[in-house]
Amino acid sequence: MKTLYDKLWESHVVEDLGDGTALLYIDRHLVHEVTSPQAFEGLRLAGRAVRRPGAALAVADHNIPTRDRASGLAGIQDPTSRLQVETLEANMAACPIPYIPLLDPRQGIVHIIGPEQGFTLPGSTVVCGDSHTSTHGAFGALAFGIGTSEVEHVLATQTLVQKRARNFRILVRGALPRGTGAKDLILRIIGDIGMAGGTGSALEFAGEAVRALGMEGRMTLCNMAIEAGARTGLVAPDETTFAYLEGRPMAPAGALREEALRRWRALPSDPGAAFDREHVLDVADLEPQVTWGTSPEQVAGITGRAPKPGEAPTEEKERRAERSLEYMGIRPGQALTDLAVDVVFIGSCTNGRLSDLREAAGILRGRRVAPDVQVLVVPGSGLVKAQAEREGLDRVFREAGCEWREPGCSMCLAMNDDRLQPGQRCASTSNRNFEGRQGRLGRTHLVSPAMAAAAAVRGRLADVRDFL
Numbered sequence: 001m002k003t004l005y006d007k008l009w010e011s012h013v014v015e016d017l018g019d020g021t022a023l024l025y026i027d028r029h030l031v032h033e034v035t036s037p038q039a040f041e042g043l044r045l046a047g048r049a050v051r052r053p054g055a056a057l058a059v060a061d062h063n064i065p066t067r068d069r070a071s072g073l074a075g076i077q078d079p080t081s082r083l084q085v086e087t088l089e090a091n092m093a094a095c096p097i098p099y100i101p102l103l104d105p106r107q108g109i110v111h112i113i114g115p116e117q118g119f120t121l122p123g124s125t126v127v128c129g130d131s132h133t134s135t136h137g138a139f140g141a142l143a144f145g146i147g148t149s150e151v152e153h154v155l156a157t158q159t160l161v162q163k164r165a166r167n168f169r170i171l172v173r174g175a176l177p178r179g180t181g182a183k184d185l186i187l188r189i190i191g192d193i194g195m196a197g198g199t200g201s202a203l204e205f206a207g208e209a210v211r212a213l214g215m216e217g218r219m220t221l222c223n224m225a226i227e228a229g230a231r232t233g234l235v236a237p238d239e240t241t242f243a244y245l246e247g248r249p250m251a252p253a254g255a256l257r258e259e260a261l262r263r264w265r266a267l268p269s270d271p272g273a274a275f276d277r278e279h280v281l282d283v284a285d286l287e288p289q290v291t292w293g294t295s296p297e298q299v300a301g302i303t304g305r306a307p308k309p310g311e312a313p314t315e316e317k318e319r320r321a322e323r324s325l326e327y328m329g330i331r332p333g334q335a336l337t338d339l340a341v342d343v344v345f346i347g348s349c350t351n352g353r354l355s356d357l358r359e360a361a362g363i364l365r366g367r368r369v370a371p372d373v374q375v376l377v378v379p380g381s382g383l384v385k386a387q388a389e390r391e392g393l394d395r396v397f398r399e400a401g402c403e404w405r406e407p408g409c410s411m412c413l414a415m416n417d418d419r420l421q422p423g424q425r426c427a428s429t430s431n432r433n434f435e436g437r438q439g440r441l442g443r444t445h446l447v448s449p450a451m452a453a454a455a456a457v458r459g460r461l462a463d464v465r466d467f468l
């Protein structure tokens with residue numbers, strides 16, 4: 001009896017190296033501009049070629065502006081940012097890896113375009129020089145982030161040495177209550193098990209609440225598995241997965257699809273397979289979640305308060321909470337709905353997909369953004385943007401007073417023009433809230449798209465259930 005993870009691992013071992021490590025075959029490799037330049041340089045210096053260009057897919061996403069795209073590379077003001085994108089373009093011109101250029105309608109965040117193109121498939125190994133590669137585990141793929149030297153290794157050999165992870169099942173009972181979704185669920189899970197709770201493990205999300213999620217919600221869960229310290233996140237593929245993949249440009253079709261479906265259906269963990277660890281939670285009472293600190297584990301329900309001295313379970317957590325509150329400009333015990341926001345960011349590979357934009361638009365429709373709040377809505381890809389526009393979501397956002405931008409990582413991290421000013425407070429649908437993540441001295445509260453929209457309207461962190 002095997003878990004999904006065991007099956008994925010065992011079917012990709014090229015050679016067992018002992019000590020729990022093995023050389024794995026890598027089926028798919030996503031490439032972006034930040035972690036690939038040195039890898040290509042390394043190949044050049046060693047006189048090596050890319051082993052299987054067709055197994056890779058490249059796109060620029062982190063350093064690109066989300067406005068005035070028409071000017072292309074020339075529109076990138078920051079020299080380091082421009083150099084990274086230029087280098088990616090030069091590397092792609094010199095090798096046959098499929099590349100989605102900046103002005104291509106399919107351009108977008110690497111973790112959004114992979115699934116969208118049908119590049120990410122159940123049963124495969126997927127790597128990228130990016131920690132949030134775990135996102136692709138939502139398809140029942142073994143997907144994990146790698147470092148730049150590993151990017152070079154995969155380019156050269158299509159293999160990678162890995163250490164086998166422990167099996168950790170997160171079993172989610174009950175149905176997600178009104179006003180909550182995948183983002184609230186993963187924030188709650190990280191709050192429960194902690195930012196190091198998943199260390200050395202593959203987190204398999206299971207249970208009825210996970211089955212009920214669409215692919216986009218499952219991607220949100222797996223995206224943040226890494227924020228619980230896990231190697232990767234997984235959801236067993238099922239009919240929802242197969243329906244999502246049907247007709248995608250790079251997914252198997254016809255007889256190949258039939259053959260693939262037979263294999264994919266054998267992937268889920270066998271009933272009774274042993275997990276090294278299990279965490280069970282019931283979501284019947286889950287509230288919309290919001291982080292109050294500078295780690296995703298520092299999270300509470302929106303009706304909650306910032307912690308008071310003496311409330312943390314350990315001395316170390318107490319000190320961390322104290323420091324976080326100081327950085328965040330929050331008084332101990334302050335009600336979270338007291339906190340006024342300056343900026344709202346709706347986007348990222350956590351929550352920049354169509355269902356996320358629909359969710360946010362559902363709250364903003366017919367309402368206005370509070371005065372002096374800047375709201376950035378950044379679709380995760382050009383295809384998400386086009387579909388949102390067909391549905392009139394861009395109008396909903398614009399009429400409410402939001403800015404409708406071009407796809408990219410944007411304000412998820414301070415690597416492009418979109419960033420917080422020192423001291424600004426932001427309700428953000430992204431995945432990281434450490435100090436300076438969205439800009440020097442910026443203050444980030446991680447929330448769902450619906451909660452971000454509610455904060456935009458109220459001008460403070462707000463309970464989205466008041467808007468339903």
Ligand SMILES: CC(C)[C@H](C(=O)O)[C@@H](O)C(=O)O
Nearest residue numbers: 034035062129130131132413
């Ligand atoms: C820039 C990149 C290497 C980084 C990552 O690995 O995750 C980024 O995507 C992030 O989210 O911090």
Ligand code: SF4
Nearest residue numbers: 132348349409412413
């Ligand atoms: S959207 Fe954010 S988390 Fe995702 S790849 Fe870009 S920077 Fe990393």
